[in-house]
Amino acid sequence: MRTSTLAALLVASVAGAPAAAWSADLTIGLAASTTSMDPQFYVVGPNSAMARNIFDGLVNQDGKQQIQPALAESWTIVDDTTWEFKLRPNVKFHDGSDFNADDVIASIKRVPLASQNSPSSFAAYVKAIVDVTAVDPLTVRIKTDAPTPLLLNNLSRIAIMPAELEKTPTQELNSGKGVIGTGPFKFASWTPDDNVVLERFDGYWGEKAPWDKVTFRVFKNSSARVAAMLSGDVDMIESIPTADTRSLEKSDTLHVVNVPGNRIMYLHMDQGRDVSPFAKGPDGKNPLQKPEVRRALSMSINREALVDRIMDGQGVPAGQLVPEGYFGHDPNIKIDPYDPVKAKELLTKAGYPNGFSLTFHASNDRYPNDAKLAQAIGQMFSRIGVKTEVVTMPGSVYFTRASALEFSLIMGGAAVETGEPSGVLGPLLETYSEKAGQGNRGRYSNPEFDKTLIQARSTLDAAKREQLLRSATEIAMKDLGVIPVFFLANTWAMKKNFTYEGRSDGYTLPYYVKPR
Amino acid sequence: MASYVLSRSLQTVLTLFVMSILVFTGLYLVGNPVDVLLSTTATPAERLEVIQALGLDKPVWEQYWLFLVKALSGDLGNSFVFNQPALTLILSRMPATLELAFVALAMALVIGVPLGVYAGIRPKGLISKSIMTFSILGFSLPTFWIGLVMILLFSVQLGWLPASGRGETTDLFGVPVSFLTWDGLSHLILPAINLALFKISLVIRLTRTGVIECMQLDFVRFARAKGLPETRIVLVHVLKNTLIPLITVVGLELGSLIAFAVVTETIFAWPGMGKLIIDAIGRLDRPVILAYLMITVVMFSLINLLVDILYSIADPRVRLEGKPQ
Numbered sequence: 001m002r003t004s005t006l007a008a009l010l011v012a013s014v015a016g017a018p019a020a021a022w023s024a025d026l027t028i029g030l031a032a033s034t035t036s037m038d039p040q041f042y043v044v045g046p047n048s049a050m051a052r053n054i055f056d057g058l059v060n061q062d063g064k065q066q067i068q069p070a071l072a073e074s075w076t077i078v079d080d081t082t083w084e085f086k087l088r089p090n091v092k093f094h095d096g097s098d099f100n101a102d103d104v105i106a107s108i109k110r111v112p113l114a115s116q117n118s119p120s121s122f123a124a125y126v127k128a129i130v131d132v133t134a135v136d137p138l139t140v141r142i143k144t145d146a147p148t149p150l151l152l153n154n155l156s157r158i159a160i161m162p163a164e165l166e167k168t169p170t171q172e173l174n175s176g177k178g179v180i181g182t183g184p185f186k187f188a189s190w191t192p193d194d195n196v197v198l199e200r201f202d203g204y205w206g207e208k209a210p211w212d213k214v215t216f217r218v219f220k221n222s223s224a225r226v227a228a229m230l231s232g233d234v235d236m237i238e239s240i241p242t243a244d245t246r247s248l249e250k251s252d253t254l255h256v257v258n259v260p261g262n263r264i265m266y267l268h269m270d271q272g273r274d275v276s277p278f279a280k281g282p283d284g285k286n287p288l289q290k291p292e293v294r295r296a297l298s299m300s301i302n303r304e305a306l307v308d309r310i311m312d313g314q315g316v317p318a319g320q321l322v323p324e325g326y327f328g329h330d331p332n333i334k335i336d337p338y339d340p341v342k343a344k345e346l347l348t349k350a351g352y353p354n355g356f357s358l359t360f361h362a363s364n365d366r367y368p369n370d371a372k373l374a375q376a377i378g379q380m381f382s383r384i385g386v387k388t389e390v391v392t393m394p395g396s397v398y399f400t401r402a403s404a405l406e407f408s409l410i411m412g413g414a415a416v417e418t419g420e421p422s423g424v425l426g427p428l429l430e431t432y433s434e435k436a437g438q439g440n441r442g443r444y445s446n447p448e449f450d451k452t453l454i455q456a457r458s459t460l461d462a463a464k465r466e467q468l469l470r471s472a473t474e475i476a477m478k479d480l481g482v483i484p485v486f487f488l489a490n491t492w493a494m495k496k497n498f499t500y501e502g503r504s505d506g507y508t509l510p511y512y513v514k515p516r
Numbered sequence: 517m518a519s520y521v522l523s524r525s526l527q528t529v530l531t532l533f534v535m536s537i538l539v540f541t542g543l544y545l546v547g548n549p550v551d552v553l554l555s556t557t558a559t560p561a562e563r564l565e566v567i568q569a570l571g572l573d574k575p576v577w578e579q580y581w582l583f584l585v586k587a588l589s590g591d592l593g594n595s596f597v598f599n600q601p602a603l604t605l606i607l608s609r610m611p612a613t614l615e616l617a618f619v620a621l622a623m624a625l626v627i628g629v630p631l632g633v634y635a636g637i638r639p640k641g642l643i644s645k646s647i648m649t650f651s652i653l654g655f656s657l658p659t660f661w662i663g664l665v666m667i668l669l670f671s672v673q674l675g676w677l678p679a680s681g682r683g684e685t686t687d688l689f690g691v692p693v694s695f696l697t698w699d700g701l702s703h704l705i706l707p708a709i710n711l712a713l714f715k716i717s718l719v720i721r722l723t724r725t726g727v728i729e730c731m732q733l734d735f736v737r738f739a740r741a742k743g744l745p746e747t748r749i750v751l752v753h754v755l756k757n758t759l760i761p762l763i764t765v766v767g768l769e770l771g772s773l774i775a776f777a778v779v780t781e782t783i784f785a786w787p788g789m790g791k792l793i794i795d796a797i798g799r800l801d802r803p804v805i806l807a808y809l810m811i812t813v814v815m816f817s818l819i820n821l822l823v824d825i826l827y828s829i830a831d832p833r834v835r836l837e838g839k840p841q
Contacts, residue, residue: 033795035597042597043555117569119553119596124562170599192598192605193795194787195681217681220791221782223664224680228785231671231679365798396800400547417555438559 025213026510029225029237033193033218037179038170039159040107040114040122045415048157049507050216053198054094055159055181058085058104058140059152063503063512064325065262065419067152071099071160071182072140077460080147087138092203093162094186101134106163108132114170125154147458149465153418184209184511194218198510214510229254229493236494238508242312242368248493259502260316260323261490262416264424265367267377267483269294270408272432272443278359278408281352288408292350294480298336299343300384301377307486310372314489320421320473321428323487323504327420327462328469333477343384355385361407366395368488374411377485402441410441413488417505421469425453429481444481521821528817535813539806540583544576549596549800570596583806592810593803595796602807606789610811611691612682613781613788617773619695619708621766624715629755629762631716632723636758637750639728647720654717663710663783670706678703680785707784711777715769722765726758733757760831767823775812 032046039051052060060070072085091099108126115121128151131143144151159181168178179187182205185198196216200209217234219225222241226248229237240248240256249256269288270276276286287293303317319335322328347355358381362374371392378390392398402410414424427439431450437443449472456468476482490506500513550567558566567573571582586593592603635644671679683703685692694700730736731754739749778790785791789808796804 036599038599041599044553044597117594117596117599119550119566119570120555120558121562121566124558174598174600191787192600192608193792194785217785219680219785220795221785224667224783224785227664227667227672228679228681231667231675233671233679233681394798396547396549396552396798398547399551403548403551432560434561435559438563 024211025215026211026236026513027215027217027234028508028510028513029219029228029234030216030508031218031220031222031225031237031239033220034190034196034216035192036170036174037176037187037190038114038173039161039181040111041170041173042118043120043122043157045506049505049509050196051159051181052183052507052509053185053214053511054179054183054187055161056183057156057158057160058087059156061153061156061419061505063259063501065416065504066327067156067419070156071104075152078141080460081144083142083144083151084135085140085142087140088205089138091182091205093182094180094201094203095162096203097162099160099182100137101140102137102163103160104140105132105134106166107158107160110161110166110168111158113167116169122157125157128154147460149457149460149462150418150420150422153420153423185214188213209511210514211510226493236492236498236500236508236513238490238492238506240314240491240493242310242314245312245314245491253496254493255496257492257494257500257502258314258489259491260504261488261506262323262326262419262504263367263413263488263506264318264321264323264416265315265373265411265413265485265488266318266321266428267297267485268410268412268428268442269297269483270405270442271481272405272445276408277406278361279356281356282354286408287350287352287356290350291479292346293352294483295336296343296346296350296384297381297386298480298483299339299346300380300386301336301483301485302338302380303335303486304338306373306376310369310376311486311489314368314491315486316489317486318484320477321414321424321482321484322416322421322473326416328422328466328473330470330473332470333474340380340384347384347386352385355387357387357389358409359389359391359407360409360411361398361402362390362392362411363395363398364392366398367413370411370413373485377411405441405443407441411485412439412441414439415505421473422453422456425469425472425476426457429453429476442482444476444479446475446479446481449475449479449481524817524821528814531817532810532813535809536584536587536806537580539809540580540802541576543800543802543805544579547800548572549802552798552800553596587810592807595804596801597799598804602801602803603811605804606792606807606811609787609789609792611693612786613774613777613790615693615695616704616707616711616777616780616786616788617770619704620712620715620773621770623708623712624719624769625766627712628716628719629723632720633727633750633755633758635720636724636727636731639724648724651717651720654713655721657713659710659714659779660783662713663707663780666706666710667783677706679706680783682787707780707786710784711773711780715766715773718765718769719762722762723758726761727754730754730757756830760827763823763826763830767819767826771812771816771819774815 034046034050036042039055056070058072059067062068071088073088075083075085078084111122111126115123128144128148129142130145133141135141162180165178173179184201184204186201188197188199190196198214200212219228225237226244228234248254271289274286279286279288281287307315307317317335320333360378362370364371374390374392378388381388416424429444430437431445432440432443452468452472456465459465492500497516498513499516554563595602595605598605631647635647638644667679670677681703683694683699684697685694685700686696694704739753778794781788781790793808
């Protein structure tokens with residue numbers, strides 16, 4: 001009898017213990033630092049990820065970057081240029097004040113102020129908005145200058161702050177004053193480039209966060225990050241170096257989460273000039289202008305091998321610019337098969353039976369294994385007779401020169417930040433001009449493609465819009481304006497007793513890290 | 517003395533000026549920060565706006581002139597990505613780096629000098645040979661590799677010390693330091709040893725050579741003939757003469773410890789200035805790079821000045837003003 005009571009007590013204490021222990025602290029090792037506590041200052045992954053812990057948008061992006069209600073419970077499209085949002089009632093800011101329509105208006109109006117001196121500002125996300133008005137304290141009307149189907153995506157990027165912060169500049173927020181949102185965690189402290197500490201916000205409108213206190217520490221060096229994980233200094237790290245993936249997966253005390261990411265690695269080929277500096281056929285002309293040549297290059301790439309051998313499984317081969325499960329993904333487009341024989345035939349058909357000479361430029365410090373990937377792809381090109389030389393350089397030098405069109409064939413990575421294809425189709429493939437094709441370093445141009453994309457941009461009807469985006473993707477992939485290679489994976493490692501679903505945008509959000 | 521210090525300060529200002537021109541034009545040639553910083557979705561018009569806002573559209577000489585005018589009033593510009601004054605950013609990180617550097621230097625002297633003296637007195641002994649072998653290893657193994665091995669051994673396998681970061685800090689005369697608490701100290705040990713290892717080896721070798729040389733000089737023989745105890749000969753007379761080259765080298769090494777502890781700081785995620793500069797270079801964050809290098813120049817000049825003064829104390833034959841003897 002006595003022993004059974006004891007046993008029962010033991011069981012009870014053991015069963016009860018985890019719950020008590022897990023309501024404790026979480027330490028996370030990040031790969032890059034947050035450069036500002038102002039969520040509206042600088043559009044860059046680490047800042048946006050950190051902001052998501054403290055702030056909400058009217059809507060938020062979920063793990064696959066699809067739009068979910070947040071501070072707005074629902075919305076209706078009144079007419080082509082007017083949207084009405086019903087706000088969530090009884091939401092509190094971290095300072096205890098109530099959230100209402102005025103805060104939404106002030107937060108949108110604050111963007112230009114926060115954009116001052118920003119190296120990459122949020123202004124682009126609000127430029128379509130011509131007017132924001134409060135219909136009543138819990139209803140907001142937003143007017144746009146033209147039909148803007150991406151309005152929700154754009155709004156998911158704008159952190160909502162208390163109205164009285166409308167005139168508060170970035171510097172003041174950086175000092176830690178006024179970092180007030182409605183998110184699951186409140187701000188505690190920040191040491192630039194070193195650590196951020198957050199505490200649970202008990203008045204959160206959703207389910208409360210599972211952690212009392214979260215400490216983010218920054219480990220730029222990936223070996224140091226892995227060492228911190230192995231030694232137990234941190235409970236979880238993001239962005240595992242590819243070389244360590246497999247050894248970490250085998251560990252008894254850790255587990256690894258690997259999900260397809262939203263960053264597409266692609267090749268951009270000079271298509272705008274008859275004579276290109278680093279691609280020359282026997283006649284001196286630029287062979288990359290011919291679609292057959294681009295197709296041949298694409299078919300010479302063994303995408304499976306790249307992902308498997310060089311990325312150690314951290315990636316998914318790509319045949320278009322958005323991953324599966326995204327709005328606008330076209331299931332009819334197939335990934336170019338690895339077929340060097342067919343590739344050679346195509347080269348011959350294009351008039352290059354003996355290939356041509358090519359220098360392939362890539363960065364060596366911007367994407368995981370970028371230099372190794374370039375080397376491997378260069379060898380694959382050589383195998384079909386294209387005499388390829390590979391040159392890699394630091395991103396700080398590379399991007400300036402690539403933008404100045406000094407190269408002929410380059411590798412880049414673009415994140416699909418909008419959760420649908422127009423966010424990459426536009427920058428990479430639209431005809432270059434003052435207002436478009438900003439990242440079109442190959443100067444691809446197809447009026448048919450431009451027309452379809454522009455039409456998609458102003459179509460509010462989701463089904464029609466998806467169809468248009470698919471058509472645009474089909475045109476671009478038929479021409480191969482860029483060669484999609486693969487999607488980078490996002491990875492996390494954590495102690496065995498934690499779970500995290502992972503996100504395609506790579507954000508590490510402790511709210512979704514759960515004890516199990 | 518005063519005029520000496522003054523002329524040295526003027527030299528420093530000149531060095532700063534030349535260095536800033538070199539770095540400024542160098543960075544200008546490397547690339548345009550906007551291409552690194554700006555999101556790919558920004559339109560060319562937006563790109564132009566950012567370039568104008570950061571003042572990068574002006575010709576390089578004009579950009580430099582604007583920098584110079586502001587610098588003279590103590591404003592080295594705002595970091596592009598932090599939007600905070602570059603100087604504040606760096607100075608806030610300085611205590612961590614200084615602490616690491618001074619602890620490493622202290623280790624180098626406390627461990628290196630006795631070992632070096634011992635190896636100098638008994639150059640043929642087995643222990644001396646072991647010390648010298650150790651110093652060769654300390655010299656030749658890369659800091660990066662040793663750091664990782666130390667983490668794997670002491671943090672991952674044995675679990676004795678934390679792998680990274682700076683522990684708890686307490687304020688000492690308003691400066692946050694970490695060696696006063698056990699938590700802080702435990703975080704400090706590995707990176708300090710990692711940083712000190714090379715310097716220990718250097719100090720051992722310098723001291724040993726100095727001691728061996730001195731031991732053969734006439735004054736040692738004279739002291740022995742006078743009947744002075746051997747310990748006094750070594751610890752007072754020989755050591756004092758050995759110190760002179762040591763001061764010069766250690767002084768310079770302190771500068772490099774502070775300015776270039778980058779590798780150790782990166783491996784151990786130590787929140788010092790070194791980590792900041794690496795990122796700043798990758799992002800072409802010009803104000804931060806410039807401010808960092810200017811601080812480095814000032815620091816090196818200061819240390820050199822101190823070394824010269826110490827030198828004149830250790831060796832009375834040296835006169836700072838350079839007057840003929």
